[in-house]
Amino acid sequence: xxxxxxxxxxxxxxxxxxxxxxxxxxxxxxxxxxxxxxxxxxxxxxxxxxxxxxxxxxxxxxxxxxxxxxxxxxxxxxxxxxxxxxxxxxxxxxxxxxxxxxxxxxxxxxxxxxxxxxxxxxxxxxxxxxxxxxxxxxxxxxxxxxxxxxxxxxxxxxxxxxxxxxxxxxxxxxxxxxxxxxxxxxxxxxxxxxxxx
Amino acid sequence: xxxxxxxxxxxxxxxxxxxxxxxxxxxxxxxxxxxxxxxxxxxxxxxxxxxxxxxxxxxxxxxxxxxxxxxxxxxxxxxxxxxxxxxxxxxxxxxxxxxxxxxxxxxxxxxxxxxxxxxxxxxxxxxxxxxxxxxxxxxxxxxxxxxxxxxxxxxxxxxxxxxxxxxxxxxxxxxxxxxxxxxxxxxxxxxxxxxxx
Numbered sequence: 001x002x003x004x005x006x007x008x009x010x011x012x013x014x015x016x017x018x019x020x021x022x023x024x025x026x027x028x029x030x031x032x033x034x035x036x037x038x039x040x041x042x043x044x045x046x047x048x049x050x051x052x053x054x055x056x057x058x059x060x061x062x063x064x065x066x067x068x069x070x071x072x073x074x075x076x077x078x079x080x081x082x083x084x085x086x087x088x089x090x091x092x093x094x095x096x097x098x099x100x101x102x103x104x105x106x107x108x109x110x111x112x113x114x115x116x117x118x119x120x121x122x123x124x125x126x127x128x129x130x131x132x133x134x135x136x137x138x139x140x141x142x143x144x145x146x147x148x149x150x151x152x153x154x155x156x157x158x159x160x161x162x163x164x165x166x167x168x169x170x171x172x173x174x175x176x177x178x179x180x181x182x183x184x185x186x187x188x189x190x191x192x193x194x195x196x197x
Numbered sequence: 198x199x200x201x202x203x204x205x206x207x208x209x210x211x212x213x214x215x216x217x218x219x220x221x222x223x224x225x226x227x228x229x230x231x232x233x234x235x236x237x238x239x240x241x242x243x244x245x246x247x248x249x250x251x252x253x254x255x256x257x258x259x260x261x262x263x264x265x266x267x268x269x270x271x272x273x274x275x276x277x278x279x280x281x282x283x284x285x286x287x288x289x290x291x292x293x294x295x296x297x298x299x300x301x302x303x304x305x306x307x308x309x310x311x312x313x314x315x316x317x318x319x320x321x322x323x324x325x326x327x328x329x330x331x332x333x334x335x336x337x338x339x340x341x342x343x344x345x346x347x348x349x350x351x352x353x354x355x356x357x358x359x360x361x362x363x364x365x366x367x368x369x370x371x372x373x374x375x376x377x378x379x380x381x382x383x384x385x386x387x388x389x390x391x392x393x394x
Contacts, residue, residue, distance in 0.1 A: 004261050006250060010243045016236055018228050019221045028214045030285055032244070033251045033260050039213055040251075044244035046207045047229070051237040053203060054230045063230050064201050088227055 007033070059130070061106030061123050063088045077103050080137035084127065084156065086110055086144055094142065102140075105130060110148035111155055124156065131164055138165040145171065204230070256327070258303030258320050260285045274300050277334035281324065281353065283307055283341055291339065299337075302327060307345035308352055321353065328361055335362040342368065 007029060015025035032040040056062070057069035064070065071077050081102030085091050091104050107122045119125065131139060139160055143149035157166050172190035173182065182190075204226060212222035229237040253259070254266035261267065268274050278299025282288050288301050304319045316322065328336060336357055340346035354363050369387035370379065379387075 004267070006243065006246050006262060007260065010240075010247050013236065013240045013243055017225045019217065019225060024216045026286060026289065028216060029247075030260065031215050033247065036248050036251060039210065040244055040248040043207075043210045044241050044248055046203065046210055047237055047241035047244065049203050050207050050226075050230065051233050051241055054233060054237075063204065063227065065203055070201070089223060092223065 059126075060104050061088070061108055062091055062104060071103055077101065078134070080135060081140060082127075082130065082134070082136045082138070083140045083142050085142050086149060086152075090142065090144070100140075102138075103134075107143075107152065110143065110146075110152040112148050119155065122152075124159070127156065128159055131160060136164055138167060141166065141168045143168075256323075257301050258285070258305055258323075259288055259301060268300055274298065275331070277332060278337060279324075279327065279331070279333045279335070280337045280339050282339050283346060283349075287339065287341070297337075299335075300331075304340075304349065307340070307343075307349040309345050316352065319349075321356070324353065325356055328357060333361055335364060338363065338365045340365075 011025050011029045014020055014028055015022050020028065053065040054063060057064060057072055058067050059072040060069060062069040062071060079102050082105055083094060083100055083102060084105045084107060086107050086109060088106055091106055094100050105127050109117055109122055111117055141153040141156060143153045153168060160166060172193055208222050208226045211217055211225055212219050250262040251260060254261060254269055255264050256269040257266060259266040259268060276299050279302055280291060280297055280299060281302045281304065283304050283306060285303055288303055291297050302324050306314055306319055308314055338350040338353060340350045350365060357363060369390055
């Protein structure tokens with residue numbers, strides 16, 4: 001069918017998005033075609049806009065539309081605290097909570113012997129530079145509680161030992177969590193770090 | 198954060214796609230930004246292309262880039278068989294199977310008293326016209342096996358009674374299906390329509 005070639009090409013591209021397979025990509029494209037004035041055209045324009053302007057912050061690796069992101073630009077955020085995260089999605093999650101007022105450093109992944117990802121493949125050298133040059137007093141290692149995340153945290157802690165205060169996120173029972181559904185490791189961590197009421 | 202306004206706007210639009218929520222939209226947009234040359238720009242271009250050219254076939258309701266779709270245009274498909282489906286996605290599913298060589302008619306939904314969808318809201322009047330004008334000998338009602346789908350099939354069957362041969366898809370055990378996982382209705386239908394070996 002020649003005249004659906006454009007639509008098939010769009011489905012193939014949509015199926016490359018994380019979380020969408022061929023079936024959900026077809027469903028999404030049909031939805032877009034039905035709402036072509038209200039959704040498809042605005043989405044295409046917005047994608048072109050982002051494709052033209054989006055870039056990674058040269059300092060911290062955050063995603064934005066300037067060479068240096070708003071957080072790195074803001075003097076208010078220069079409070080000596082630097083939060084190290086694996087990914088921009090983690091930075092966004094931290095920002096949504098609104099609890100952290102300092103700056104970030106996005107590693108862009110974790111160390112992985114299996115995938116041959118060493119410190120040079122991540123933004124680790126830049127992190128060590130920043131700790132020296134930005135007057136950082138505390139580095140908060142907010143890496144995921146996975147084996148690769150914790151290996152990376154240990155490596156960074158070794159590199160920064162003695163230069164700066166090093167902390168990591170507390171481990172314990174998540175808000176709303178039910179003990180029955182938690183794994184043994186979480187319960188063990190929560191019990192060991194129990195607090196006086 | 199002013200400089201991420203474009204990115205936030207893109208996330209909001211992506212979250213309107215079926216199957217994507219706010220979280221998966223953020224993940225998709227980060228993926229797109231990381232692959233902006235390879236994926237984001239081509240996707241934006243392809244969306245603009247489809248937004249400019251996609252339309253519904255005036256005859257059958259299929260989606261394509263011409264006023265009359267390839268299937269309606271093709272003389273080879275004018276074999277007197279007309280397959281009635283609810284949605285373009287169903288038409289595409291039938292075409293992927295390759296089993297049907299006739300033409301289609303896409304209703305654009307099902308009758309629904311609850312949502313105030315009557316025959317005029319669907320492509321039912323056009324279906325009745327086509328049965329007269331296109332020399333249709335058999336109407337295959339390939340509607341979903343839901344209550345609304347079957348209600349719609351009964352309504353159409355009533356309208357076309359005596360004018361044309363009416364058939365519907367066989368019901369039974371799906372290929373690869375395990376009896377233990379099938380609902381009682383399917384097993385009952387398969388038992389009633391059992392075949393001589």
